[in-house]
Amino acid sequence: MCVCDDGNPLLRRELGEGGSVVRVRVLVVDDHRIFAESLAAALAAEPDVDVSAAxxxxxxxxxxxxxxxxxxxxxxxxxxxxxxxxxxxERPAVPVQDGNADGLVDGISLVAGVRTAQPGVRTVVLAEKDDPRRAALALQAGASGWVAKDCSLSRLLTVIRGVLRDETHLPPALLTGVLRELTAARKHRTESERLVASLTPREREVLRCMVAGLGRKAVAERLFLSPHTVRTHMQNVLGKLGVHSTLAAVALARRAGVGPAELGPAAGRIDVEESSSA
Structure with missing residues (x-):
């Protein structure tokens, strides 16, 4: 077993270097040190598993x-x-830029980040209790499995080897709840996408600026519009989306998959100049 923590990883193999053995490299990520080290030690006892912990x-x-x-x-x-x-x-997690609302990397955010950065890595979420909503969020983020922390080692090894065969593993008791959550999320996303599709191209650009956190003046400067025109567009966006605040509009936009406007130079991106009467 080796430990990766705070920039001091020791990546090595300590077991079975036979060329015919297909080895599985596993990284355990848990801020409860005793649990992480115990689980890593148990996995390291398997002849085909190399394990590290963070x-x-x-x-x-x-x-x-x-x-x-x-x-x-x-x-x-x-x-x-x-x-x-x-x-x-327990020592809190280290704040980073791409964490949750509190600036922390929670488990599901980490799953999503790994899927983007290294899509070939399979992720399995270890949970102390069954939670259909969070399990569904984990699957949507890119996880291949959700298992109980107190499951047997043989069960965990089955899941590890299964996800490498592109299987998805969930506890049977969670299946109905997770499917219900995924169906509801899909319906919610579809409705959000329909509302966003009702916007004009200019309104969608304004919405992307709102998602990026730009205020009315910044949007006006970016899109070469007057503040009055931007205000009108923002009011139209809120009305068409059926919401009453910028925060609600941004939340709906994210559900629909609308990303933020790039915050680089805006020159050359707008094809049509609009007057304040637009």
């Missing part, structure tokens, strides 16, 4: 990046569902 989301990302640079990519990530939670007596 104590936070940022440490895990550094470990993944370093392993990829060395040509020793991990195959499976085991992520604590409650990673970054404020547990008494």
């Amino acid at each position: 104590g936070s989301g940022p440490a895990a990302l550094r470990c993944l990046e370093r392993a990829a640079a060395e040509g020793r990519r991990f195959d499976v990530l085991l992520v604590d569902a409650d990673l970054g939670g404020n547990v008494p007596g």
Whole structure:
């Protein structure tokens, strides 16, 4: 077993270097040190498993990046569902830019980040309790499995090897709840997409600026419009989306998959100049 924490990874193999053995590289990510080390030690006892451990989301990302640079990519990530939670007596996760609303890398955010950065890595979420909503969020983020922390080692190994065959693993008791959550989320997203599709191209551009956090004056400067015109567009966006605030419009836009406007120079991006009477 080796440990990757705060920039000091020790990536090595300690078991079975036989060329005929197909080895699985696993990274355990949990901020409960005793649990992480115990699980890593148990997995390391398997002849075909190489395992490392990281104590936070940022440490895990550094470990993944370093392993990829060395040509020793991990195959499976085991992520604590409650990673970054404020547990008494535990050191909090390190704040980073791409975390949740509190600036922390929680388990599901880490899953999404890994899917984007290293899509070949399979992720499995380890949870202390069954939660259909969070399990559905994990699957939507790119996880291949959701298992209980207190499951048997043989069950966990079955899941690890299964996700490498592109299988998805969920506890049977969660299936109905997860399917219900996914169906509701799909319906909600479809309705959000329909509302966004009703916007004009200019209104969609204004919405993307709103998603990027730009205020009315910044949007006006970016799109070469008057503040009055931008105000009119914003009012039209809120009306067509059926919401009453910028925050609600941004939330709906994100559900519909609308990304933020790029915050680089805007010159040359607008084909038609609009007057304040538009």
